[in-house]
Every structure is written in structure tokens, then in C-alpha cells.
Amino acid sequence: MSESSRNHIHSVELTLDANQGSLSPDGIDRRGFLKCMAWAGTGLIWSLAGGVPVSRLFGQTHHELKQSDFSFIQISDSHIGFNKPANVDVTATLQAALDKIGAYSSVPDFLIHTGDLTHSSKPVEFDTLDQVLIGAKRQVFYVPGEHDTSVDDGKMYLDRYGKGSKGNGWYSFDHKGVHFIGLVNVVQLEGMGKLGQAQLDWLKQDLGGLKGSTPIVVFAHIPLWAVYPTWGWGTSDSEQAFAMLRRFGSVTVLNGHIHQVMQKVEGNVAFHTAMSTAFPQPAPGAAPSPGPMKVSADKLHDVLGITHVNFVAQKHQLAIVDSSLSGAPIELHEMPLA
Numbered sequence: 001m002s003e004s005s006r007n008h009i010h011s012v013e014l015t016l017d018a019n020q021g022s023l024s025p026d027g028i029d030r031r032g033f034l035k036c037m038a039w040a041g042t043g044l045i046w047s048l049a050g051g052v053p054v055s056r057l058f059g060q061t062h063h064e065l066k067q068s069d070f071s072f073i074q075i076s077d078s079h080i081g082f083n084k085p086a087n088v089d090v091t092a093t094l095q096a097a098l099d100k101i102g103a104y105s106s107v108p109d110f111l112i113h114t115g116d117l118t119h120s121s122k123p124v125e126f127d128t129l130d131q132v133l134i135g136a137k138r139q140v141f142y143v144p145g146e147h148d149t150s151v152d153d154g155k156m157y158l159d160r161y162g163k164g165s166k167g168n169g170w171y172s173f174d175h176k177g178v179h180f181i182g183l184v185n186v187v188q189l190e191g192m193g194k195l196g197q198a199q200l201d202w203l204k205q206d207l208g209g210l211k212g213s214t215p216i217v218v219f220a221h222i223p224l225w226a227v228y229p230t231w232g233w234g235t236s237d238s239e240q241a242f243a244m245l246r247r248f249g250s251v252t253v254l255n256g257h258i259h260q261v262m263q264k265v266e267g268n269v270a271f272h273t274a275m276s277t278a279f280p281q282p283a284p285g286a287a288p289s290p291g292p293m294k295v296s297a298d299k300l301h302d303v304l305g306i307t308h309v310n311f312v313a314q315k316h317q318l319a320i321v322d323s324s325l326s327g328a329p330i331e332l333h334e335m336p337l338a
Contacts, residue, residue: 069176069310069311069312070108070109070175070176070310070311071106071108071109071308071309071310071311072108072109072110072111072112072309073101073108073110073111073112073306073307073308073309074111074112074113074114074219074254074274074306074307074308074309075094075097075111075112075113075114075274075277075306075307076113076114076115076116076221076255076256076257076259076274076275076276076277076307077114077115077116077145077256077257077259077274077276077277077278078090078094078113078116078117078118078129078276078277078278079116079118079119079147079276079278079279080094080117080118080119080125080126080128080129080132081118081119081120081122081124081125081128082119082278082279082292084292085294086278086279086280086292086293086294086295087278087279087292087300090119090277090278090279091128091132093277093278093300093301093304093325094129094132094277094278095132095135096277096301096304096325097277097304097305097306097325098132098133098135098136100306100323100325101136101306102135104308106310108138108308109138109175109176110138110139110140110141110175111133111136111138111139111140111141112140112141112142112180112182112219112254113133113140113141113142113143114143114145114219114220114221114254114255114256114257114274115142115143115144115145115146115148115186115220115221115256115257116145116146116147116148116221116256116257116276117129117142117144117145117147117148117157118147118148119147120147120151121147121148121149121150121151121152121156121157123156126156126157126160130160141173141180141182141219142157142161142169142182143169143170143182143183143184143219143220143221144157144161144168144169144184144186144221145186145221145222145256145257146186146189146221146222148186149168149186149187153168153187154168154169154184154187157169165182166199166202167184167198167199167202168184168187168199169182169184170182170183170184170199170202170203172206176311177214177215178214178215178216178217178311179210179214179215179216179217180216180217180218180219181203181206181216181217181218181219182219182220183195183199183203183218183219183220183224183241184199184220184221185220185221185222185224185235185238186221186222189232190236191229191232191236192222192229192232192233192234192235192236193220193221193222193223193224193232193234193235193236193238194235194236194237195235195237195238195240195241196237200237200240200241203241203244204244207244207245207248210248212247212248212249213248213249214248215248215249215250215251215252215311215318216245216248216250216251216252217251217252217253217254217309218241218245218251218252218253218254219253219254219255220235220253220255221255221256221257222234222235222255222257223235223255223257223258223271223273224238224241224242224253224255224271225238225253225264225266225271227258227262227273227284228258228284228285230284230285231284231289231290232290233257233258233284233290242269245268245269246267246268248268249268250268250318251268251269251270252269252270252272252309252318252320253269253270253271253272254272254273254274254307254309255271255272255273255274256273256274256276257273258273258281258284258290259275259276259278259279259280259281260273260275260280260281260283260303261273261274261275261305261322261330263320270318270320272307272320274305274306274307274322275303275304275305275306275307275322275324275330276304277304277305277306277325278304279292279293279294279300279304280292280293280295280303280304281293301324301325301326301328302324302325302326302328302330303324304324304325305322305323305324305325305330306322306323306325307320307321307322307323308320308321308322308323309321
């Protein structure tokens with residue numbers, strides 16, 4: 001059985017209109033929130049039709065990989081150093097994630113880690129992470145989480161992973177025709193994530209020379225859409241960033257922080273949050289507050305996982321497939337409107 005067929009896959013058909021509904025300050029149609037959310041574990045092909053992403057079941061049409069096609073893996077929230085009942089060995093579950101990546105039939109070009117590499121920003125935690133990720137045998141691109149910056153405002157993180165970046169660690173790179181942008185929204189925390197004016201000014205400059213047909217992938221730790229502001233699960237000034245991104249036909253946003261899969265499409269933007277490799281968190285509003293959630297030992301690998309992203313260059317198609325470490329179906333809890 002193929003890797004994609006072992007994942008929990010739902011057939012989804014979305015009707016998307018960026019002008020429908022009322023938009024919240026981050027540009028999200030709150031009335032259509034649940035209707036527009038995709039399902040966890042979904043394998044979807046995002047393709048452009050008149051500038052609007054539409055979806056179909058992943059694997060419905062087979063595409064032979066060409067030289068310009070590629071895939072990459074998103075991992076998130078490894079929290080190395082955490083050792084509470086929710087997971088007493090987060091290093092082992094990160095290694096399990098890498099083992100799963102190594103078992104894929106197609107080799108990813110690189111990995112993206114969307115933050116909270118460590119739990120307490122300690123040198124030994126960063127050392128352990130580096131030792132484990134050597135096994136990936138691929139380049140890893142990072143953005144920090146709040147656990148990586150809370151002790152020293154991210155100085156140790158920048159010393160290790162921020163070479164060539166700007167400000168608090170933001171940067172961009174190009175790969176086979178796709179423009180990747182790593183943003184930092186964990187340093188100026190004010191209840192929710194925040195990008196800050198300096199980073200927004202840099203983003204405007206970074207995007208300035210790109211054609212609107214360039215596919216864009218943005219990755220940051222805290223969701224860049226208002227998942228659940230009551231818990232700080234959003235970024236207060238993200239709308240300023242999306243105002244600059246609206247002229248691009250295909251924008252994919254990858255985040256972590258909430259330790260569970262949620263997907264949404266709004267206009268030309270596909271939003272996606274990833275599972276953690278360390279521990280789950282409650283569904284939005286399902287507990288008094290967010291935080292590590294303990295499950296039985298035999299279920300832990302069901303609620304941890306990785307995200308595999310495939311890009312088909314000729315048709316600007318992007319497929320996102322979420323996989324639990326155990327291969328079990330991935331559960332998505334419906335969330336209340338904020």
C-alpha cells in the first residue's frame with residue numbers, strides 16, 4: 001500500500017469566493033469558517049482556476065515527477081527538553097517522525113521546522129535537536145517558536161540557525177520556481193503573535209520584485225490566521241502581510257504552535273497548521289486553556305505527526321498530506337467561532 005493511501009483521506013470539494021461573507025481583521029470569513037475548513041489527514045491537490053484554489057482528492061490523477069517538481073516535509077513543535085506526563089520522551093517521538101520520513105518512497109528536497117524546536121531554549125536541548133536532525137540527511141529550514149526565544153530573546157537560536165537572516169530571524173529563499181518566506185511572529189507577543197513593522201517593511205521589499213504568478217509558501221510558528229484569538233492562536237498584524245500577498249495567484253501558509261491539523265482556504269490563500277512531534281493540545285475551546293494534553297501511551301503516536309507537501313510545477317498544484325506517526329486516521333475537532 002502506498003504512503004498516501006495509508007493516510008486518512010477525505011474527498012472534499014470547496015466553493016471559494018474571497019468576496020463572500022464578512023471578513024475579520026485578519027481577512028478571514030468567520031461566518032464561513034467551519035464550512036471552508038478542510039478535514040484533518042486530508043490529501044488534497046490545490047490547483048489554480050482563475051486565480052482561485054480549488055481542490056480534489058489527492059491521488060485522483062497521477063502525475064509523473066519532473067525535474068522541476070519537488071516535495072518537502074513540515075515538522076513542528078518538537079519541544080526537546082519537555083518531559084512531563086504528556087510525553088516523557090519527546091526525542092524518541094521526533095526520531096519516530098524522521099523514521100517515517102525516511103520510509104517515504106519519494107525523497108523530500110528539504111525539511112521545514114515551524115518552531116518550538118526546544119522547550120526551554122537550553123544549549124543541551126538545541127544540541128539534542130541537532131543530533132537527531134542529522135539523521136534527516138536533508139537541509140532543514142527553521143523559524144523560532146516562543147519556547148526558542150523566551151529566555152534570551154532568541155539570541156541562542158539566532159546564533160545557531162539565523163545566519164543570513166534579517167532582524168529576529170526572518171528570511172526568504174527560492175526553490176525550483178517557488179518563493180519561500182520564513183516569518184517570525186513570536187518575539188513581540190501581545191496576547192497573540194505579532195510580526196512588527198520592521199518585518200512587514202522587509203516583506204514588502206522582498207515581494208516587490210516577484211511576478212504575481214510566482215507560487216508563494218509562507219511559514220511561521222503561530223498561525224497567521226485567527227484560529228482562536230481567545231487562546232492567542234492568531235497573529236494581530238497578519239492582515240498587513242496578506243494585503244501584500246493578495247496579488248499572487250497561489251499562496252500557501254504553513255504554521256505550527258497549536259499541535260493539531262486545521263486547514264482553510266480563503267481566496268488565493270491556503271492555510272495549514274501541523275501536528276506536533278511532542279504532544280497534542282486540546283481543540284480550541286475544549287478546555288479552560290491550551291497546554292500539553294495527556295493521552296494513553298498506546299494512543300500517543302496517533303496524535304503526533306508530520307506534513308508532506310508536493311509541488312507540481314507545470315500546473316502549479318500543491319498537495320498537502322498529513323500523517324500521524326502511527327498511520328492511524330487523524331482526528332480534527334470542530335472549533336467554535338471566536
